[in-house]
Amino acid sequence: MPVIVMASPKGGVGKSTCAVLLASEFARMGADVTVLDCDPNKSLTRWASHGAPSGVTLKGDVGRSEIVPTIRSADGDGKIVIVDLEGVASQLVSRAISQADLVIVPMQPTALDAEIGSEALALVREEEEALGRSIRHAVVLTKTSAAVKSRVQKELEAQLSGAGIDVIEPSLVARAAFSELFAYGGDLTAMMNDPEMVTGGKVDKALANAQAFTEAVYERLK
Amino acid sequence: MSGSNRLAGLKARPKGTTVEEVRRVDEVGEARGFLDRTPRKKPGRKPSPRTYQLHPKVLPEVGEAIASEAEALGITQGQLIERMWSAYRG
Numbered sequence: 211m212p213v214i215v216m217a218s219p220k221g222g223v224g225k226s227t228c229a230v231l232l233a234s235e236f237a238r239m240g241a242d243v244t245v246l247d248c249d250p251n252k253s254l255t256r257w258a259s260h261g262a263p264s265g266v267t268l269k270g271d272v273g274r275s276e277i278v279p280t281i282r283s284a285d286g287d288g289k290i291v292i293v294d295l296e297g298v299a300s301q302l303v304s305r306a307i308s309q310a311d312l313v314i315v316p317m318q319p320t321a322l323d324a325e326i327g328s329e330a331l332a333l334v335r336e337e338e339e340a341l342g343r344s345i346r347h348a349v350v351l352t353k354t355s356a357a358v359k360s361r362v363q364k365e366l367e368a369q370l371s372g373a374g375i376d377v378i379e380p381s382l383v384a385r386a387a388f389s390e391l392f393a394y395g396g397d398l399t400a401m402m403n404d405p406e407m408v409t410g411g412k413v414d415k416a417l418a419n420a421q422a423f424t425e426a427v428y429e430r431l432k
Numbered sequence: 433m434s435g436s437n438r439l440a441g442l443k444a445r446p447k448g449t450t451v452e453e454v455r456r457v458d459e460v461g462e463a464r465g466f467l468d469r470t471p472r473k474k475p476g477r478k479p480s481p482r483t484y485q486l487h488p489k490v491l492p493e494v495g496e497a498i499a500s501e502a503e504a505l506g507i508t509q510g511q512l513i514e515r516m517w518s519a520y521r522g
Contacts, residue, residue, distance in 0.1 A: 212443070239439055278454060300469040301468045336463075
């Protein structure tokens with residue numbers, strides 16, 4: 211089953227949020243999901259400490275030396291491996307990319323995120339050349355506005371498409387529920403059904419966004 | 433989207449995991465600034481765990497007796513030895 215790697219040398223672009231959403235949605239679909247938390251900030255470990263959804267197993271503290279054998283051992287029939295990487299340019303990132311079936315590069319619709327995120331895209335292409343095999347990769351725009359598509363976002367989408375880069379639709383909208391997952395643990399469905407969980411936003415909209423995003427990722431894994 | 437039967441169709445492609453392939457990936461990454469950023473450990477010998485052994489020539493039971501006496505007096509073993517030295521000299 212596939213290995214999905216979240217990569218961007220820039221921090222705060224939404225790698226961990228993408229990883230949590232994909233892990234919980236694929237687990238809801240019945241997959242056995244292993245999430246590797248390779249980020250020293252341990253965002254996913256914190257999320258799982260509040261309670262990971264059924265079907266999600268987390269492995270933390272995976273470093274440069276362990277990343278390749280850990281992915282290899284986690285991979286298997288009926289399993290999806292999701293790797294959340296640190297927001298720096300490191301060998302850990304380049305090694306994880308080499309093991310990916312799909313590399314997702316999250317970026318906010320800003321010039322800075324696009325510039326730094328493009329380093330990850332360039333690295334994927336160079337690894338493809340060095341390894342002699344294709345590594346599917348795509349960009350997802352994150353923390354976008356629910357109301358309007360900004361001029362910068364439109365320009366960035368046009369630039370990415372013009373450069374032949376796959377852009378995942380839909381983008382991930384800035385939703386309070388996404389960030390609050392890290393405070394409550396679990397998944398959006400549990401959040402929506404639990405009246406004890408108080409969020410500042412619309413969980414149903416967030417769930418619909420996460421499901422559409424997961425569907426778009428699924429299409430790229432077939 | 434529901435049902436694990438859809439997921440059953442997902443396949444992983446074979447990937448290289450040999451030392452040579454990892455080395456090539458490292459080279460490509462390094463050329464682009466993706467370096468080994470594993471935190472370096474402090475150089476030098478690690479401090480020995482406390483064994484209550486004051487000196488290799490001090491018998492373990494003597495070392496333990498000194499340690500418990502120092503603890504009972506609320507001082508360090510070194511301070512106790514200083515007192516002992518002072519009593520010996522005096």
